[in-house]
Structure formats: C-alpha cells, structure tokens
Amino acid sequence: MARGQRTAEAEAGRGSVPERLLRAATRLFAERGFESTSVQEVVAAAGVTKGAMYHYFGSKDDLLYEVYGRVLRMQTEHLVEISSRDAPVAERVHAAASDVIVTSIANLDDTKIFFRSMHQLAPEKQRSVRAERRQYHELFRSMVEQGQSEGVFRSDVPADLVVDYFFGSVHHLGTWYRQDGQLTGDDVGRHFADLLIAGLRPQS
Amino acid sequence: MARGQRTAEAEAGRGSVPERLLRAATRLFAERGFESTSVQEVVAAAGVTKGAMYHYFGSKDDLLYEVYGRVLRMQTEHLVEISSRDAPVAERVHAAASDVIVTSIANLDDTKIFFRSMHQLAPEKQRSVRAERRQYHELFRSMVEQGQSEGVFRSDVPADLVVDYFFGSVHHLGTWYRQDGQLTGDDVGRHFADLLIAGLRPQS
Amino acid sequence: MARGQRTAEAEAGRGSVPERLLRAATRLFAERGFESTSVQEVVAAAGVTKGAMYHYFGSKDDLLYEVYGRVLRMQTEHLVEISSRDAPVAERVHAAASDVIVTSIANLDDTKIFFRSMHQLAPEKQRSVRAERRQYHELFRSMVEQGQSEGVFRSDVPADLVVDYFFGSVHHLGTWYRQDGQLTGDDVGRHFADLLIAGLRPQS
Amino acid sequence: MARGQRTAEAEAGRGSVPERLLRAATRLFAERGFESTSVQEVVAAAGVTKGAMYHYFGSKDDLLYEVYGRVLRMQTEHLVEISSRDAPVAERVHAAASDVIVTSIANLDDTKIFFRSMHQLAPEKQRSVRAERRQYHELFRSMVEQGQSEGVFRSDVPADLVVDYFFGSVHHLGTWYRQDGQLTGDDVGRHFADLLIAGLRPQS
DNA sequence: GATGAATGAGGTTTCATTCAT
DNA sequence: AATGAATGAAACCTCATTCAT
Numbered sequence: 001m002a003r004g005q006r007t008a009e010a011e012a013g014r015g016s017v018p019e020r021l022l023r024a025a026t027r028l029f030a031e032r033g034f035e036s037t038s039v040q041e042v043v044a045a046a047g048v049t050k051g052a053m054y055h056y057f058g059s060k061d062d063l064l065y066e067v068y069g070r071v072l073r074m075q076t077e078h079l080v081e082i083s084s085r086d087a088p089v090a091e092r093v094h095a096a097a098s099d100v101i102v103t104s105i106a107n108l109d110d111t112k113i114f115f116r117s118m119h120q121l122a123p124e125k126q127r128s129v130r131a132e133r134r135q136y137h138e139l140f141r142s143m144v145e146q147g148q149s150e151g152v153f154r155s156d157v158p159a160d161l162v163v164d165y166f167f168g169s170v171h172h173l174g175t176w177y178r179q180d181g182q183l184t185g186d187d188v189g190r191h192f193a194d195l196l197i198a199g200l201r202p203q204s
Numbered sequence: 205m206a207r208g209q210r211t212a213e214a215e216a217g218r219g220s221v222p223e224r225l226l227r228a229a230t231r232l233f234a235e236r237g238f239e240s241t242s243v244q245e246v247v248a249a250a251g252v253t254k255g256a257m258y259h260y261f262g263s264k265d266d267l268l269y270e271v272y273g274r275v276l277r278m279q280t281e282h283l284v285e286i287s288s289r290d291a292p293v294a295e296r297v298h299a300a301a302s303d304v305i306v307t308s309i310a311n312l313d314d315t316k317i318f319f320r321s322m323h324q325l326a327p328e329k330q331r332s333v334r335a336e337r338r339q340y341h342e343l344f345r346s347m348v349e350q351g352q353s354e355g356v357f358r359s360d361v362p363a364d365l366v367v368d369y370f371f372g373s374v375h376h377l378g379t380w381y382r383q384d385g386q387l388t389g390d391d392v393g394r395h396f397a398d399l400l401i402a403g404l405r406p407q408s
Numbered sequence: 409m410a411r412g413q414r415t416a417e418a419e420a421g422r423g424s425v426p427e428r429l430l431r432a433a434t435r436l437f438a439e440r441g442f443e444s445t446s447v448q449e450v451v452a453a454a455g456v457t458k459g460a461m462y463h464y465f466g467s468k469d470d471l472l473y474e475v476y477g478r479v480l481r482m483q484t485e486h487l488v489e490i491s492s493r494d495a496p497v498a499e500r501v502h503a504a505a506s507d508v509i510v511t512s513i514a515n516l517d518d519t520k521i522f523f524r525s526m527h528q529l530a531p532e533k534q535r536s537v538r539a540e541r542r543q544y545h546e547l548f549r550s551m552v553e554q555g556q557s558e559g560v561f562r563s564d565v566p567a568d569l570v571v572d573y574f575f576g577s578v579h580h581l582g583t584w585y586r587q588d589g590q591l592t593g594d595d596v597g598r599h600f601a602d603l604l605i606a607g608l609r610p611q612s
Numbered sequence: 613m614a615r616g617q618r619t620a621e622a623e624a625g626r627g628s629v630p631e632r633l634l635r636a637a638t639r640l641f642a643e644r645g646f647e648s649t650s651v652q653e654v655v656a657a658a659g660v661t662k663g664a665m666y667h668y669f670g671s672k673d674d675l676l677y678e679v680y681g682r683v684l685r686m687q688t689e690h691l692v693e694i695s696s697r698d699a700p701v702a703e704r705v706h707a708a709a710s711d712v713i714v715t716s717i718a719n720l721d722d723t724k725i726f727f728r729s730m731h732q733l734a735p736e737k738q739r740s741v742r743a744e745r746r747q748y749h750e751l752f753r754s755m756v757e758q759g760q761s762e763g764v765f766r767s768d769v770p771a772d773l774v775v776d777y778f779f780g781s782v783h784h785l786g787t788w789y790r791q792d793g794q795l796t797g798d799d800v801g802r803h804f805a806d807l808l809i810a811g812l813r814p815q816s
Numbered sequence: 817g818a819t820g821a822a823t824g825a826g827g828t829t830t831c832a833t834t835c836a837t
Numbered sequence: 838a839a840t841g842a843a844t845g846a847a848a849c850c851t852c853a854t855t856c857a858t
Contacts, residue, residue: 035237035240036239116320116323120237161396168373169369172376191365195403195404198358
C-alpha cells in the first residue's frame with residue numbers, strides 16, 4: 001500500500017506503460033485470440049490499471065491496431081530496401097521472400113494475431129491496415145513482374161497470383177512453426193524462397 | 205398458431221432445422237467471425253428459436269465443430285482416392301494440390317472459418333479437428349516423400365516443410381479470393397499446383 | 409437398437425413408471441436439491457422420457473409433493489396407532505419420539521427433501537403439506553399436555569415449544585446421520601427419546 | 613443524470629453498496645430461497661446494477677457465502693467467550709445453548725438461509741463453512757464431555773449425539789418462530805436450554 | 817498521469833412445459 | 838401410453854468503457 005502494490009507479472013518489469021501494455025496484449029492476443037482476451041487480462045498482465053490503459057489507448061481495438069502497425073512498418077521498410085538493391089531480380093525476390101519469413105518468425109505472435117484477428121478491427125482501421133499491406137504486396141508483385149518481363153520468371157501465372165500463393169506460406173507460419181523445433185527462421189526462409197524461385201523459373 | 209410466425213430470413217426456407225442452422229452459422233461465422241456472431245443472430249437467420257438450436261447442438265462451439273467436420277471429411281475422402289490412383293507421383297501430387305484448392309474455393313466460407321476460428325474451439329474438439337487435419341497432411345507428405353525417393357522431386361527441402369509451404373496457400377484463399385473475380389477455382393487450382401510441382405523439380 | 413435402447417440406470421429396473429420416477433426423484437432431490445435437479449435428469453435416471461413423466465405427473469412440483477406425501481402419511485398412521493395405545497403417557501411419548509426418528513432415518517432422503525425443499529412447493533400444495541404436518545404436531549402436543557396435566561411432565565415449558573424443540577432433532581437428522589456410521593436408527597431413536605423424556609420430568 | 617434514477621427500494625437507502633447488497637440478499641434468500649431468487653431481484657432491491665454486484669462479489673454464490681460468514685463468526689466468538697468463563701460446566705452449557713438460540717432468533721433470516729441453502733454452495737465454499745461449523749460443534753461437545761466426566765451429566769448418551777440433538781432445535785427455529793409472536797428470543801433460549809440441561813442430568 | 821467503482825447492454829445456456837403424432 | 842422436437846422466458850455472468858477524484 002505504501003508504495004503501490006506491485007502485483008505485476010512478466011510484462012510488468014521493464015519499459016514504459018504503453019510498451020508494457022503492447023507487450024502484454026501481443027502475447028495474450030496470440031495465445032487466446034483477440035475476442036477471448038479481456039481488457040482486464042491485458043492490464044493485469046501489464047501490471048497497470050484499466051484507467052491507465054484508456055489513458056494511452058482509445059480502445060481495445062487501438063491496442064490491436066498498434067500491434068499490427070509495428071511489424072508491418074518494419075517489414076515494409078525491409079522490402080523497400082531490398083527492392084532498391086542493385087542486384088538481379090531473382091536475387092531480390094529471393095531475398096524479399098526470405099526476409100518476410102524470417103521477420104514473421106521473429107515476431108510470431110504478431111503474425112498470428114495479424115492473420116487471425118484482422119477481421120475484428122473496426123472497419124476504418126481495417127482499411128488502413130489493408131492499405132499498408134496492399135502497398136507491400138504491390139511492391140513485391142512489381143518485382144515479380146519485372147522478372148517476368150525480363151524472361152527470368154515464367155509468365156503463364158499472373159504475378160498477382162504468385163504473390164497470393166507465396167504469402168499464404170507467411171500466414172500459415174503461426175499455425176505450425178515452433179520456436180523450440182529444429183528449424184531456425186533462416187532455414188525456413190531459405191527453403192521457402194528456394195521453392196518459390198524454383199517454381200517461377202520458365203517452363204521448358 | 206395456424207398462421208405461424210414466419211419471421212424467417214434467407215436460410216429459413218429449405219431443409220431441416222439442423223441444416224438451416226448449419227447453413228446460417230457457416231455464412232455468419234465467415235462474414236463476421238465466430239466470436240462476433242451471437243447465437244441469437246444465427247437462430248434468427250435460420251428462422252428458428254434458441255431452444256431449437258440447443259436441442260440439436262450442445263453449444264455454440266458444437267456448431268463450429270460441425271461446420272469444420274463436413275468439409276474436412278470431404279477433402280480427406282478426395283485425397284484418399286487421389287493418392288490411390290495408378291498414376292505417376294508427380295501427377296498425383298498435382299491432382300491433390302489442385303483438388304484441395306478447388307474444394308476450398310467451392311466452400312470458401314468454411315475455409316475462412318476453419319483458419320480464422322479453429323483456435324476458439326474447446327480444447328478437446330480442437331484436438332479432434334487437428335487430428336483429422338494431421339492425417340490429411342501425412343498422406344500428402346507421404347506422396348511428396350515418394351516423389352523424393354523416386355528422384356522425381358528435389359530432396360534438399362524436407363517433405364514436412366513442403367506441405368506446410370503449400371497449405372499456407374490454402375489458408376490464404378479466404379483472404380483474397382473473390383467469387384465474382386475473373387479466376388475460377390479450377391484456374392487457381394491449376395496455377396498453384398503448377399507452381400508447387402515446378403518448385404519441387406530437382407535442381408540442376 | 410433392435411429392441412429399444414435400454415440406456416436406463418439404477419432406478420430403471422423395477423416397478424411401474426410412476427414408481428420409478430418417484431424413486432429417481434427422491435434420490436436426486438436429496439442429493440442435489442429440488443431446484444438444482446432438472447426434469448431431464450429425473451427422467452433419465454428413471455429410464456423414461458419427459459412425455460411419460462408429464463403423463464403421470466402434472467408438473468415437477470407434483471413430483472416433490474408426492475415424495476412428501478408418502479412418508480408423511482406413514483408417520484401419521486404410526487402416531488395415531490401409538491397415541492391410542494393403552495399405556496402410560498410417558499411411555500407413549502417415548503415411543504412416538506423414537507418412532508419418528510426411526511422412520512425418518514429409514515427414509516432419510518425424503519427427510520432431507522422435506523426440510524430443505526418444502527418452501528419451493530407451490531403455495532397451495534405447501535398449505536396442504538403444512539396442514540398434514542400440523543395435524544401430526546397437534547397429536548403429539550396433546551400427548552405432552554396430557555402428561556403435564558397428569559403431573560408426569562413439567563409444566564413450566566409450553567407444550568407447543570416442547571414439540572418445536574424435539575422436531576428440530578428430526579429436521580436435523582438429514583444433516584449429520586450417516587447410514588454407514590456406527591449408530592442404527594433404533595439407537596438414535598432411543599437416545600433422543602431418552603433425552604426428551606428426561607428433559608420433561610418435573611423439576612424439583 | 614443530474615436527477616439520477618432512483619428506482620431503488622427498501623434496502624437502497626443506507627450503507628455502502630456491498631452492505632446494501634448483503635442486506636437485500638439476506639432478506640430475499642430467506643423469503644424465497646437462494647435458487648428462487650434471481651440476481652436481478654437482489655440488485656433491484658439493493659438499488660444497484662448487476663455490474664456493481666459483480667464488482668464486489670465474484671458470484672451469486674459468493675453472496676450466500678458472505679451471509680453465512682457473518683453470523684457464523686459472531687456465534688463462534690460468543691461460544692469461545694462463554695466456554696472460557698469461570699463457572700460450573702452446567703451453567704456454561706446452559707449459557708451457550710441459550711446464546712445460540714438467542715442469536716439465531718436475532719438473525720432469523722440468516723438462520724433460515726443457513727439451513728436451507730447451504731447445500732447449494734459450491735463444494736469448496738461448502739467445505740469452508742462446514743469446517744467453521746464443525747469447530748463450533750466440537751467446542752460445544754467438549755463442554756458436554758467435561759460435564760460427563762465430572763459426573764454432572766449423564767454418560768449413557770454420546771456427547772456427539774447430544775450436540776446433534778440440540779442443534780436440531782436451532783435449525784428448526786426458522787420454520788416456526790414468528791417475530792410477532794408472544795415468545796421473545798430470550799424466552800425460547802431459556803426454555804430450550806432448560807430442556808437440554810434437564811435431559812442431561814444423570815438418571816437415577 | 818492514474819485510479820477503480822460503476823454502468824448497462826449483451827452474451828451463452830438452461831429449463832419446465834407443450835403438442836402433434 | 839408415450840414420444841421428442843420445439844418453445845420462450847429467464848437465468849447467471851462478462852465486458853468495454855466512463856468519470857469523479
């Protein structure tokens with residue numbers, strides 16, 4: 001009582017209040033899903049009170065939105081850098097494909113949340129997230145198209161469809177990947193990028 | 205009573221009560237997600253009362269479970285038939301890959317529900333669904349392994365990983381495929397199967 | 409299937425349908441309380457259907473009412489017989505006190521139900537049961553009064569109060585008596601009757 | 613808002629929210645029984661909302677549990693004080709017997725609830741209440757045993773049984789005692805204690 | 817910046833009972 | 838005599854959010 005009761009848990013230790021909230025929310029939303037996690041549970045795990053949460057975030061929805069934002073922004077930055085490299089298009093696509101796998105595995109909780117709970121976002125925020133994601137996809141697609149026009153990639157499969165084909169694998173990671181398994185994120189990234197690039201080679 | 209109050213809606217018209225409930229639930233769960241759909245909404249769409257629903261289904265969870273079961277059983281049957289065909293392994297894998305895409309698109313609502321809401325199922329039912337899904341995966345994987353041992357498929361990527369790679373695309377369908385778009389389910393099935401098979405060819 | 413599924417349980421075996429229902433209801437009401445036992449549970453334990461129950465009993469309430477009736481009628485008959493015996497009043501009171509303990513222990517489930525659930529009965533039925541119970545009490549009280557006017561029992565405690573005092577012990581049996589304990593119903597009956605009679609002796 | 617909707621009733625007037633809730637619950641549970649009283653009825657009588665109730669009490673069960681606790685604790689305190697008095701054992705037993713009657717009548721609603729609804733409590737809480745009650749009984753029994761070893765009380769009836777015998781009368785109070793009758797709690801306490809003590813005297 | 821009591825709408829589920837067969 | 842599908846009211850409880858302090 002004298003100094004405030006520190007009943008906090010794992011997340012409570014370090015960082016500012018908003019950081020602790022985001023960290024707790026990320027873990028819980030990934031574990032139980034957005035709708036099955038109550039605001040009470042999030043604030044308890046973060047070691048703060050409800051009032052504090054509503055001081056920093058406008059709503060539970062906002063919390064979800066912020067979780068998305070962080071990884072999405074990082075992945076877009078990576079892709080922008082990769083696509084602007086001075087290297088053959090096949091190499092750039094391979095690097096981009098590998099990178100999205102590696103970063104998704106490094107932030108597996110966010111990935112799970114992204115694909116499971118995006119439809120729970122308020123329409124407006126959903127549009128905003130989708131817009132950012134679309135931007136990512138378009139950049140990726142334009143690289144595929146470049147490869148097709150250079151004759152490095154097969155042209156009988158629409159570039160759009162190639163992107164949808166590959167990003168399914170990213171979605172799926174949250175379902176099967178285990179941090180304590182044998183494969184590192186790099187392993188999976190390399191294998192998946194290999195499978196993609198090989199599948200894209202012109203057919204004889 | 206003689207008049208009967210037909211407050212029913214779309215789903216109410218045809219079929220038995222459980223059928224109407226499953227139809228309504230499938231549509232609503234796909235549209236809004238499982239947790240955001242109330243039992244009240246389901247029974248209203250089916251044109252029955254809550255009591256009737258609980259007469260046939262033990263819980264809201266049960267409804268979700270039944271939705272899964274139907275498509276899962278069908279896809280497993282298909283795969284069993286395909287894998288037992290007397291054809292080269294590459295052809296069989298192509299047919300299986302194409303089939304799962306085609307049937308997932310033909311039951312797109314169920315597919316959306318499957319991948320978005322499975323984690324909301326009660327643990328026991330979740331295990332049951334996972335077990336059936338695993339069975340499917342193992343059958344698929346064994347075909348890939350056969351191709352590898354025959355030298356038809358590359359062996360530098362674990363067969364397990366190939367299955368996880370491809371089934372991501374199935375997951376993802378619900379996110380981007382539009383029934384009113386230009387591509388039919390067959391188109392997508394063929395293209396995705398092509399990309400997979402090409403990606404699996406031994407690397408020179 | 410061929411001959412109807414006998415999923416019945418303990419109660420199902422013997423007796424007519426109404427008998428089986430009463431037996432099942434008595435056991436379940438005593439175990440879980442009237443309000444916490446559903447009609448469905450009663451009919452399942454009796455091995456019949458809900459329709460059958462409503463054929464024989466007008467309501468769930470009726471079931472409770474019948475349970476009461478049986479023991480109450482028996483105890484009243486016993487008391488009438490005992491009170492008309494040609495024996496000293498102290499002996500008759502002792503016999504009556506002992507008898508109500510013995511029969512209550514022999515029908516312990518009914519006793520539990522009686523004292524726990526009577527207030528759940530519909531007002532009309534409650535009045536009817538109370539009337540029968542009051543009749544019993546009055547007969548008992550008149551014996552106590554007779555003892556008082558004969559000078560065999562102390563007169564400084566109102567006879568009414570003596571009856572309320574003693575019947576508390578009957579109430580209470582369901583709370584502590586264990587069929588598998590050391591004391592038989594006869595033991596308890598004798599001891600309690602002894603305590604009562606001794607307490608009633610004129611004070612010097 | 614400025615006006616505030618005072619739909620409150622009897623209990624609403626005074627005291628904190630939890631106090632008002634306990635007061636309302638005590639009255640209603642005694643009147644209609646625990647299972648026949650809805651949470652809605654309790655909060656309406658207390659003049660608060662359901663949310664407020666669940667802010668202070670974990671469940672409807674908790675409300676019942678708290679009702680028990682208060683009287684039980686008071687009675688135990690009384691007994692501890694009485695049993696430690698420096699007075700002949702017969703006097704102490706008389707005082708204890710009288711006290712439990714007097715306090716039970718002074719809190720007649722709680723007494724009714726206690727004996728009618730305890731079996732509806734969740735198992736864990738039931739154990740807790742039983743444990744406290746057992747403690748009370750043991751203390752009472754040890755006084756009886758002391759009287760027996762001193763030769764002040766008869767020894768042909770087990771002390772255990774004496775306690776069960778007498779506490780039946782406490783149970784029963786809720787059934788017959790009327791606040792507006794002729795007998796005060798003190799009257800009943802004295803008479804019942806007299807009957808008990810007289811019954812316990814060594815038989816010649 | 818932060819608290820936590822309080823709200824009130826809405827959630828899932830249970831249940832005694834009815835009635836066409 | 839007996840069935841079991843269907844009703845509809847009411848039950849307990851949860852939760853995101855607000856607001857006076």
